[in-house]
Amino acid sequence: xxxxxxxxxxxxxxxxxxxxxxxxxxxxxxxxxxxxxxxxxxxxxxxxxxxxxxxxxxxxxxxxxxxxxxxxxxxxxxxxxxxxxxxxxxxxxxx
Amino acid sequence: xxxxxxxxxxxxxxxxxxxxxxxxxxxxxxxxxxxxxxxxxxxxxxxxxxxxxxxxxxxxxxxxxxxxxxxxxxxxxxxxxxxxxxxxxxxxxxxxxxxxxxxxxxxxxxxxxxxxxxxxxxxxxxxxxxxxxxxxxxxxxxxxxxxxxxxxxxxxxxxxxxxxxxxxxxxxxxxxxxxxxxxxxxxxxxxxxxxxxxxxxxxxxxxxxxxxxxxxxxxxxxxxxxxxxxxxxxxxxxxxxxxxxxxxxxxxxxxxxxxxxxxxxxxxxxxxxxxxxxxxxxxxxxxxxxxxxxxxxxxxxxxxxxxxxxxxxxxxxxxxxxxxxxxxxxxxxxxxxxxxxxxxxxxxxxxxxxxxxxxxxxxxxxxxxxxxxxxxxxxxxxxxxxxxxxxxxxxxxxxxxxxxxxxxxxxxxxxxxxxxxxxxxxxxxxxxxxxxxxxxxxxxxxxxxxxxxxxxxxxxxxxxxxxxxxxxxxxxxxxxxxxxxxxxxxxxxxxxxxxxxxxxxxxxxxxxxxxxxxxxxxxxxxxxxxxxxxxxxxxxxxxxxxxxxxxxxxxxxxxxxxxxxxxxxxxxxxxxxxxxxxxxxxxxxxxxxxxxxxxxxxxxxxxxxxxxxxxxxxxxxxxxxxxxxxxxxxxxxxxxxxxxxxxxxxxxxxxxxxxxxxxxxxxxxxxxxxxxxxxxxxxxxxxxxxxxxxxxxxxxxxxxxxxxxxxxxxxxxxxxxxxxxxxxxxxxxxxxxxxx
Numbered sequence: 094x095x096x097x098x099x100x101x102x103x104x105x106x107x108x109x110x111x112x113x114x115x116x117x118x119x120x121x122x123x124x125x126x127x128x129x130x131x132x133x134x135x136x137x138x139x140x141x142x143x144x145x146x147x148x149x150x151x152x153x154x155x156x157x158x159x160x161x162x163x164x165x166x167x168x169x170x171x172x173x174x175x176x177x178x179x180x181x182x183x184x185x186x187x188x
Numbered sequence: 189x190x191x192x193x194x195x196x197x198x199x200x201x202x203x204x205x206x207x208x209x210x211x212x213x214x215x216x217x218x219x220x221x222x223x224x225x226x227x228x229x230x231x232x233x234x235x236x237x238x239x240x241x242x243x244x245x246x247x248x249x250x251x252x253x254x255x256x257x258x259x260x261x262x263x264x265x266x267x268x269x270x271x272x273x274x275x276x277x278x279x280x281x282x283x284x285x286x287x288x289x290x291x292x293x294x295x296x297x298x299x300x301x302x303x304x305x306x307x308x309x310x311x312x313x314x315x316x317x318x319x320x321x322x323x324x325x326x327x328x329x330x331x332x333x334x335x336x337x338x339x340x341x342x343x344x345x346x347x348x349x350x351x352x353x354x355x356x357x358x359x360x361x362x363x364x365x366x367x368x369x370x371x372x373x374x375x376x377x378x379x380x381x382x383x384x385x386x387x388x389x390x391x392x393x394x395x396x397x398x399x400x401x402x403x404x405x406x407x408x409x410x411x412x413x414x415x416x417x418x419x420x421x422x423x424x425x426x427x428x429x430x431x432x433x434x435x436x437x438x439x440x441x442x443x444x445x446x447x448x449x450x451x452x453x454x455x456x457x458x459x460x461x462x463x464x465x466x467x468x469x470x471x472x473x474x475x476x477x478x479x480x481x482x483x484x485x486x487x488x489x490x491x492x493x494x495x496x497x498x499x500x501x502x503x504x505x506x507x508x509x510x511x512x513x514x515x516x517x518x519x520x521x522x523x524x525x526x527x528x529x530x531x532x533x534x535x536x537x538x539x540x541x542x543x544x545x546x547x548x549x550x551x552x553x554x555x556x557x558x559x560x561x562x563x564x565x566x567x568x569x570x571x572x573x574x575x576x577x578x579x580x581x582x583x584x585x586x587x588x589x590x591x592x593x594x595x596x597x598x599x600x601x602x603x604x605x606x607x608x609x610x611x612x613x614x615x616x617x618x619x620x621x622x623x624x625x626x627x628x629x630x631x632x633x634x635x636x637x638x639x640x641x642x643x644x645x646x647x648x649x650x651x652x653x654x655x656x657x658x659x660x661x662x663x664x665x666x667x668x669x670x671x672x673x674x675x676x677x678x679x680x681x682x683x684x685x686x687x688x689x690x691x692x693x694x695x696x697x698x699x700x701x702x703x704x705x706x707x708x709x710x711x712x713x714x715x716x717x718x719x720x721x722x723x724x725x726x727x728x729x730x731x732x733x734x735x736x737x738x739x740x741x742x743x744x745x746x747x748x749x750x751x752x753x754x755x756x757x758x759x760x761x762x763x764x765x766x767x768x769x770x771x772x773x774x775x776x777x778x779x780x781x782x783x784x785x786x787x788x789x790x791x792x793x794x795x796x797x798x799x800x801x802x803x804x805x806x807x808x809x810x811x812x813x814x815x816x817x818x819x820x821x822x823x824x825x826x827x828x829x830x831x832x833x834x835x836x837x838x839x840x841x842x843x844x845x846x847x848x849x850x851x852x853x854x855x856x857x858x859x860x861x862x863x864x865x866x867x868x869x870x871x872x873x874x875x876x877x878x879x880x881x882x883x884x885x886x887x888x889x890x891x892x893x894x895x896x897x898x899x900x901x902x903x904x905x906x907x908x909x910x911x912x913x914x915x916x917x918x919x920x921x922x923x924x925x926x927x928x
Contacts, residue, residue, distance in 0.1 A: 122489060130461055130462060130464065130465045131461045132711070133272055133710070133711045134711035134712075134713065136270070136272075136424075136464050136465075136468070137267065137268070137272060137711050137713055138711075138713060139465065139468045139469075139472075140267055140268045140270070140307070140310060140468055141267060141307050141713070142306050142307045142310070142472065144468070144469060144472050148488075148489050150489050152495065152498070153498075153502055155504070156600055157596060157599045157600065157603075157609075157712075157714075159498070159502065159596065159716060161489060161495075163304075163306055163307075163489075164303055164304045164305075164306070164335065164337075164490075165304055165307065165715060166494075166495075166498075166715065166716040166717075167713055167714065167715055167716065168592070168595070168596045168599070168609075168713075168714040168715075168716055169712065169713055169714075170599075170603065170712050173711070173712070173713075
């Protein structure tokens with residue numbers, strides 16, 4: 094697990110704490126913290142825009158899952174969802 | 189691919205010299221690229237394969253003025269030049285001018301989805317770095333507007349430094365602008381060349397690393413991979429460019445690559461695994477800068493109409509039920525709509541055969557023309573209705589965006605045996621006919637998944653097996669029923685035959701998945717595009733191109749083999765005089781002549797030769813002949829049995845005479861030849877065997893190699909033989925013990 098080269102500790106002023114995307118329910122929304130880079134999946138997802146602070150939403154949890162990253166909707170497998178670390182934004186949980 | 193010189197497909201030699209400039213047409217998937225391409229080139233397209241690979245090549249002529257034409261090359265949709273799949277690698281190779289026989293690319297048109305600017309600009313930055321004159325076609329601005337995104341196009345054009353043309357492919361808007369812009373770019377070399385100062389800025393260490401690797405491996409080898417390729421090899425660990433570099437320069441490249449990578453990582457003070465990440469962040473940072481300068485958009489994630497539709501269409505219960513309904517409709521259409529068309533094609537060819545035959549004197553030439561050429565051409569064209577109907581549905585579902593949802597719904601089940609959701613449609617189509625099913629695997633981007641899907645598709649019980657099942661069941665399976673007539677034994681056996689293939693396919697897929705090379709596995713990331721109204725031109729062109737490519741590519745192989753098989757059944761000729769013994773000197777009836785001719789032909793001799801091998805299946809040499817003669821197509825077994833049992837070849841599966849003749853057939857010692865167990869053994873054999881030339885030809889066409897049809901034929905024939913053997917041996921023992 095790399096943290097995208099950023100060395101500052103994961104402390105955020107208002108937001109929730111960092112968690113795996115796979116723990117999210119339908120409608121949960123927040124931002125990407127990091128994506129595991131040491132895999133083709135991680136590289137491709139970052140190319141698609143899953144960079145730190147990109148907005149992300151769980152559209153359909155389960156397996157496979159559907160997520161929204163910025164303006165794109167993607168279906169990925171739940172084991173890959175473990176490779177995405179996310180953080181909820183305050184007060185945005187709608188699920 | 190770079191070393192391929194001899195194998196130039198017919199499609200790629202049409203560039204006719206270098207005078208017609210090539211224009212690469214590329215972009216992310218789901219940007220409306222194909223719709224735009226079709227609108228620009230219309231019917232002036234050719235579809236083929238790139239030499240030696242399974243990637244589809246599509247090119248079209250674009251008329252720019254009275255005197256100037258361009259060859260527009262529709263590249264596979266791609267997210268990044270860091271090629272993750274063979275499709276993407278081909279796109280990069282075309283852009284770099286690395287494919288022999290391709291017109292040299294003078295300009296690139298990058299189709300950009302206005303509603304997904306961030307990641308589309310990511311690809312654009314990579315394309316512009318190649319230095320080709322670049323035109324941006326900013327498409328789908330209506331979708332962007334509906335999401336509250338507004339783009340200052342003039343400002344974007346100024347910041348990019350290359351022409352930006354606003355297009356709306358679905359409405360045909362912006363086509364003339366795009367055409368004029370392409371013409372201007374080609375007319376005046378030097379315009380629209382990207383200015384490096386406007387591109388993402390990388391640390392100087394990147395270029396230095398490329399320089400030092402080029403120096404290490406030598407200028408010649410480096411030139412063959414190109415500077416862009418060397419750069420990609422450094423950044424993408426285990427990527428396709430690294431593989432290519434190592435294949436080319438085994439001795440030194442591996443060590444040189446390692447040391448260049450580690451010193452680059454050291455000088456940037458990052459982990460080696462983070463090199464690709466640095467590139468990605470720099471490009472996305474550049475894209476974000478452009479978006480901040482030119483785009484106004486809502487701050488929060490937008491819920492679109494597509495999202496609301498998806499709540500229903502991807503729903504675990506409702507979505508699944510609807511999906512089954514859609515599939516049922518497709519399946520029904522493949523059976524019901526195609527049937528009358530197939531019937532009329534067959535009737536037309538049999539009529540043509542009779543008419544032509546009547547004008548020719550009997551003999552080898554007449555038989556060759558009527559049975560070999562006309563019969564063979566007919567056996568190619570009977571597939572066209574099912575291919576056309578299947579691709580009509582596939583193109584509609586694909587173009588409206590539903591295909592991605594169906595892959596999502598089926599992925600959970602298919603992933604368990606190493607397939608993916610994208611395998612479902614090809615496999616389901618194969619229940620009608622494996623030929624269009626295998627052609628439909630093109631939408632699977634992972635090479636291994638696609639191979640496994642192609643190899644197991646012929647196991648699905650196609651419509652050509654039905655005649656075999658029908659005659660065997662109606663003649664030899666007793667009409668018993670259970671549960672007060674609700675369930676019949678005959679129906680159960682038919683259902684079992686359909687299940688045998690599918691049930692065998694899953695473990696076969698599991699095994700193949702472990703045997704095939706897994707290094708090039710593409711990650712499973714499936715984009716769910718916004719729903720839209722399908723573009724009729726795109727749909728119809730797809731249907732037309734699928735039919736045309738089947739007829740020209742697979743059709744020629746099928747026709748050639750049909751003629752060879754005709755010759756094997758026609759020669760050596762047996763003089764009618766030599767047959768006198770059977771009919772006691774009286775004029776021998778023609779069906780007896782035909783029966784004896786077939787028995788004495790090369791195929792008949794082969795049947796006698798293999799009799800020891802098929803005896804344990806409960807078959808005599810006649811069934812062996814019928815099995816061999818059905819190599820072109822399974823349903824041929826019926827007419828061959830008809831000929832062999834002296835009924836003439838005009839029988840079909842509903843023929844009472846054939847049923848009676850089969851029931852009366854005996855072994856030389858007087859035992860009945862066919863029992864329920866023999867019938868089951870024959871049915872299981874036909875459920876699992878690869879007796880279909882069209883399927884093998886289309887596998888060759890889709891994989892570009894004879895290896896895969898050979899593998900398919902080998903494993904399916906082995907499977908069919910072993911299972912038929914088990915059925916017969918176990919069946920006769922159970923019957924002997926009084927269980928049946």
